[in-house]
Every structure is written in C-alpha cells, then in structure tokens.
Amino acid sequence: MTDVIQATKRDSTGTAATRRLRRDGHVPAVLYGHGEANEHLAIPHAQVKGLLRHHSRMVKLTGDVNETALVSEMQWDALGIEVLHMDLIRVNLKEKIEVTVSVELHGEAIGTREGGILLENVREVEIRCAADSIPESLVLDINDLHLGQNATANQLKLPEGVELITDGETVLAHVEAPRGEGDSGEAQVGSEPEVISKGGAGEDEDA
The missing domain is CATH 2.40.240.10 (Ribosomal Protein L25; Chain P)
Known part of the structure; x- marks a missing residue:
C-alpha cells in the first residue's frame, strides 16, 4: 500500500x-x-x-x-x-530493492499437542523485490511441525517476484520439550527465542 x-x-x-x-x-x-x-x-x-x-x-x-x-x-x-x-x-516503483519484512506464523504446530513448546527464533527476514510489490509479511505454515522439529526460511511462502536474501537454512521456529521433560537438543535453536505457545495453545502469532 x-x-x-x-x-x-x-x-x-x-x-x-x-x-x-x-x-x-x-x-x-x-x-x-x-x-x-x-x-x-x-x-x-x-x-x-x-x-x-x-x-x-x-x-x-x-x-x-x-x-x-x-x-x-x-x-x-x-x-x-x-x-x-x-x-x-x-x-523507482519498478526497481528491485532489499527490505526487511516480518514473518507471520500460520496454523497450529502438531508438536504442541505432543507436549512441546513452540518457540519463535527469528521474526523478520530480508528479501529483494520490486519497490511496488513489498509484502506486508511472509507466511510460515507450522501445522506439520512435530516435537523436536524446526521450520526454516526456505519454507516461507514467497509471492511471485519476491526473492529471499536471508539464508534459507535460518531457523525461524521450532518445537521443543519443556525443560526437564526430555532432550530438546534435536531442534536447532537460535539466541533467546520467544515462547509462542504450549500444549494445545497454537493460535496464530502476529509478526
């Protein structure tokens, strides 16, 4: 807009x-x-x-x-x-520029129903696109995210003409077991991730 x-x-x-x-x-x-x-x-x-x-x-x-x-x-x-x-x-509206946009989580991670906690590691990514086509946010579907798994930038839904600059292997969110209830080391974690939901609470999070 x-x-x-x-x-x-x-x-x-x-x-x-x-x-x-x-x-x-x-x-x-x-x-x-x-x-x-x-x-x-x-x-x-x-x-x-x-x-x-x-x-x-x-x-x-x-x-x-x-x-x-x-x-x-x-x-x-x-x-x-x-x-x-x-x-x-x-x-120039048709020139390509590099901008940072927010990441919006969609869905309910199945891992939260398996007793895990959904953690958001990164809330923004860098993209390249035409100046008149900058998306307000990018969607990350987390419905199939199991306990011990993570979602990376490669899994973002990119609109036509939008190129991801952020490393595609960057972990955006993961589901880990609560502390003291198992080894969550299988999940790749970032620095100071934000708790999004626990147990059955898997509501969408605004970026």
Missing part, C-alpha cells in the same frame, strides 16, 4: 528547530538516494500515524516535493510511542 503524504521543506535542522517542529504537530524527515541532494522535510504527525495504521512502506510525497519513497527507518521516543524522525529513500 502507498500512502500519499504532504511534505514541506525545512531550512532549520538543529535540535531546537526540530523540537519546535514537533510542537507544531510535524515529524522531521530526511529524503535521500538516487544520487540527488538530501531534502530535509516536515511531515504532519497525523499522516505519520496513518502510515503506522496502514503498515505502509511506500509513500507518495506531495507538496514541496513530488517523489515516491520507501520508509527506511523511524526513530521513536524512549517509550516507543511517538515517532521522532523518519528516513525516506527515493525509489
């Missing part, structure tokens, strides 16, 4: 200027890329909230600039509530 947002050029870029900008209901942003000069912009805070609601990665800038851009990065406040700054990259 591509959101249309109003962009105003700004001349002042210091700390005091950006604070005034935020008090006036705008988010400072920088547009760069394609060998062109950087543009320092102000985006209405309400429109930034719209981007977050829609999970938009692509934006159409209007107003002082007329560009299509990819939301590259957002800087948040200490509480993770308000966006303090945005980085935007100029793109």
